[in-house]
Amino acid sequence: MVTVVFKEGVDIYLARQLVFERLQAAREEIPNGIGAPAMGPNTSGLGQIFQYMLRTDDKQKFNTMELRSLNDWVVKLLLMPIDGVTEVLAFGGNVKQYQVQLDPDKLLSYQLHTQDVVQAIEDSNHNAGGWYLNRGAEQLVIRGVGWVRGGENGLRDIANVAIKDEDGVVVRVSDVASVKYGSEIRQGAVSITLRDEAGKPKQMGEVVTGIIMKRMGANTKSTIDAINKRLPIIQNALPEGVVIEAFYDQASLVDKAVSTVTKALVEAFVLIVVVLIFFLMNLRAATLVLLSVPISIVLALMAMSYWKISANLMSLGGLAIAIGMMVDGSVVMMENIFKHLSNHDEKSNPGGVRLRILEASREVGRPVFFAVLIIIVVFAPLFTLEGVEGKLFQPMAISIVLAMMASLMVALMVVPALSTYLFTKGVEHKSTRALDFIDNSYKKILNIALNTRKNVVLIAVILFIGSLSLLPFLGTEFVPELEEGTINVRVTLAPSSSLETSFEVAQKLERILMEFPEVMYASSRIGRAEIGGDPEPVSNVEIYLGLKPLDEWTSANNRFELQKLMQEKMSLHPGLLFTFSQPIATRVDELLSGVKAQLAIKLFGPD
The missing domain is CATH 1.20.5 (Single alpha-helices involved in coiled-coils or other helix-helix interfaces)
Structure with a gap:
């Protein structure tokens, strides 16, 4: 796999077009039989947003080959039209093939070579154009379709392909080979262990899974919601006895992160209410100041929506940081208005009150403007960040700046205007x-x-x-580590390990890990998928552990203690190397360093 890195800000579609043009030129220089270069899907390192599996209790009727065919030709075709989905990566199971198994002795007896058989099968399945045919007022396209039928008919069609004619006798494929179903040579498999209704571990054995990859720039939450809506339709399209079941998605993490930030916003708002009422000792004044918070947030969100800035963890975190600063200008403005009105005679006419409010606003208008401007300037350096740092912190800086600009407008215009309606007479200062x-x-x-x-x-x-x-x-550290609710255990076996050996080890480790009551499921991915994905050897096993909420844990108080206990139990198997992380954290490490670990050592030498 070759990774091409472009400068920051280059349009992704322009970059893909440039790479595609170079690949076309490289294709002509690659020798026949080596393979053809192709681009990966239009996604990012964090694009694996959803994973599902196909399972069945009737393994006699639906083996892994049948499940893989259902995934490739039913599930995938129903998922690809969803907006935001760029690729569905199939993992596990056997890819069905029509296999022609040649008999060397019969080839010699008919004086044939392997290439003769290959060429004959290819020639029998070609499409040919037949020009046009006029029929009344229409022009019809004539073509001959060399279409091998599906199923058992396809086996017979291939077996009946003529290779050559010798002394009036047609030599067919069936004369020199047997034609049957077979599986593509694979370098990957998937197993999973779940808990039944009683909470006991139940090993499902080998299953077929799908990894849905999000298109770069698409909204993660919207894409996952659309996928979940499509799952019942897919279930109805599958034959009876086959179940599609999601076991990993990033929506829960997104909801949790947004909920945490929203909770922080609400708590900050409540604290502001208490403090304002306590110090201003006037419900109308406190209410007027508090109105600046929702108005400023709404204006900031409208601007974010206009500039296509999503409400993600960093942008909402910026609003949480700014919520305390949003009321500063309004508090200063309201306090000065309150001071002028409290010194004014209550029997004065409404016009006099408005003049007092105008005078108070003019007094502090300039200080408020420059105070808010200084806060905005403080966050200006964040806009100069590039690369990963810029991607992370610029949404936060943008949301803070937008919120402060909105709060400035509210303090200078909205608060004085509303004061003329709420304070039609002078007010009395209370202590x-x-x-x-x-x-x-x-x-x-x-x-x-x-x-x-x-x-x-x-x-x-x-x-x-x-x-x-x-x-x-x-x-x-670069960024604080999030608690994703999922643990990713990377198990490395000896480099010479076979797929079967790695699969057996993975199932043994799943049984050990499911002994912990905190684990809801354990899914092992051995090796790599046939197309796309991570080019891992079969000696690499990645185990995904779905965890219960932290308040339901009994074996450990935090994730690090749980990981230590897991490693101690799995270390009973010698010769295995364990690395603990989380799915998104692993991807971030890979994006930053090119290695799926927090520590990487690179060796360089002259030869």
Whole structure:
């Protein structure tokens, strides 16, 4: 597999067109029989968003070859039209073939070569054009279709192909070979172990799975929702006894991440409500300030929708960060308006109140503008990031900037305008013992600080130096690791291991892993698929473990403790190398370093 890396910002379709043109030129220079180069699907390293399996309890009627045929010719054809799906990668099972098994002795007796048989079969299945035929007012296209029929008829059609005519006797394929069904030579397989209704592990043996790959730029959640809607239709199209079942999708992780950020937004909003009501001591003033939060968020989301910025983890996280800053301008504006109105006679006419609000808005309008502008400028460097860093942090910076710009508009225009309706008369400033205590305490502390300025500066410098000395002990990482709810165990066997050996080891490891009550299923992918995907050898096994929610765990308190316990149990099998990660984390590591691990060592030499 060859990976071509383009500069940041190059259109993906232009890049694919350029690669396609070069592949056409390279195709002519590759010797016959070596193979033809082809491009992979239009997806990213994180494009494997959904996985399903085909299983059956009637293994006599539906073997792995039949399941694979159903996947390739029924399931895949129903999934490909879904918007956002670029490829369905089949994994596991046997690809059905019409196999012509030659008898060398009979070839010698008829003085034939293998190429004679190959050429005869190819020539018997060609399409030929027959020009045009006029029929009334229509023009019909005439063509001859060399179509070998399907099923048992196809076997007979191939067996009856004539190879040559010798002394008036036609030599057919059936005279020098046997024609039967067979399976393509494979370098991969899939097994899975589930829990039954009683919660006991049940090994399903070898199954056929499909990996749905998302088109680059498509929305993950929308694509998965469309796939889930299509599954009942696919189930109705499958024969009785065959079940399609999803066992991995990224929608749960997306929902969890969005739910976490949404929860943070709600909690921050509630805290803002409490603080504003406590300090302003006026319900109308607090309500007016609070209105700036939803209005600013709605305006920011409208701008994000206009510029095609999705509500992902980083962009929503940016809104969560900005929610506290969104009310700053409105609080300053409202406090100044409140101050002017509280000093005004309540019996004055409404026109006087509006003039007071206008005067208060003009006083703090410029400071509010520059204060918000400074916050926006602070996040400006994030727009200069390139590569992976830019992809990660620019959505957050954009959402923060949009939210702050919206909050600035609300503070300068909406808050003063609504104040003229909510405060038609002057207001009375209210005070409480708690606020008086805070105010008096602050005055005392301020006087002490002003009288001991040198000590204050010295303490600040010592704290700053002390904080810098703690930096080496904090540790660093590119991004915090998410809890995906799925563990990916990479098992490496001896390089000379066969597919059958790796499959047996995978099933033994599945039984061990399913002993942990936290594991809902264990699915092993051995080797690689026939087309596309990761070019792994058969000595590589990747086990996907679906986990229960953390609050239902009993064996360990966190994922790292659970991984340690799993490794201790699996280490009873000698000669195996285990690497623990998570599906998305593994892909991120591969995108950053080209290796599916957090630590990679590369050796270089002159020869």
